[in-house]
Structures are given as structure tokens and as C-alpha cells.
Amino acid sequence: MPRYSTAFGMDVHLRSTTVCALDAETGEAVTRRFRGNPWGEVAEWMSGFPGPSLAAYESGYLGFAPQRELSGLGVDCVVAAVSKVPRSAADLSSKNDRNDAARMAKAILSHDVTPVWVPSPEIEGLRDLAAAHC
Secondary structure (H helix, E strand, C coil): CCCCCEEEEEEECCCEEEEEEEECCCCCEEEEEEECCCHHHHHHHHCCCCCCEEEEEECCCCCCHHHHHHHHCCCCEEEECHHHCCCCHHHHHCCCHHHHHHHHHHHHHCCCCCECCCCCHHHHHHHHHHHHHC
């Protein structure tokens, strides 16, 4: 995994997106919450930080849409395997969007993010069709 100047940990939900930008050199963290999922606005905000950078979020309800949208806007983004992201007991007791985004940003910089394969929209559609058939 290459060295990143900025790591963007994201906690993505249907009604909000929380992004934590973590500077690898200084350790400074800047967190911003966006209403809904305005990927263009998120990408524009991310462009104000030094690169190279990587954004990551845990797979969940929105599936692969955030990754596809952000990648289409020029943001290097991966979907992290939920089961592979390290968690401590403290993480579970202080669970909120801001902390989850910061935990993901720290995981990027410590190379603890295992990306999952992102299927094309066509393959994802075929998978959904096959699942509905069963």
C-alpha cells in the first residue's frame, strides 16, 4: 500500500456522510458532516487536502455507490471489509459517526484496511437478479 499524505475515513449513511481527514505528517484531524450523500461536494472538500490520499468506508446499506461516485469524481476510494477493520472495546463503547470516521482514517494510515472487490454495475445487477431468483 502506498504512503498517503491524507486519509479520509468515512461513515456513510442514507441521511448523512461524516468524513474525517487525517494528516499523516501532523496527525491533525478535520471532521465534516454532510447532509445526505452529496458526493460532488464531498470530493470538492477532499481536494483541499494534500495528496496523495485515500478514502475508505465500511460496506453497508449504500453498497458500492459511494465508491463508484467518488472514483468517478477522481477520488481514490475503497470499500473496507467490515470484518477486517480492527476494533477495540473502547471503539464499541464510544460508537458514533465522528469516531467511526476517525477510526477508518487511522486504519488507512496504519495499513489495516482490507478492500473488498467492487463489481461493475452490470455484475452487481446480475447478482441481484440471481439472488431474487432463488
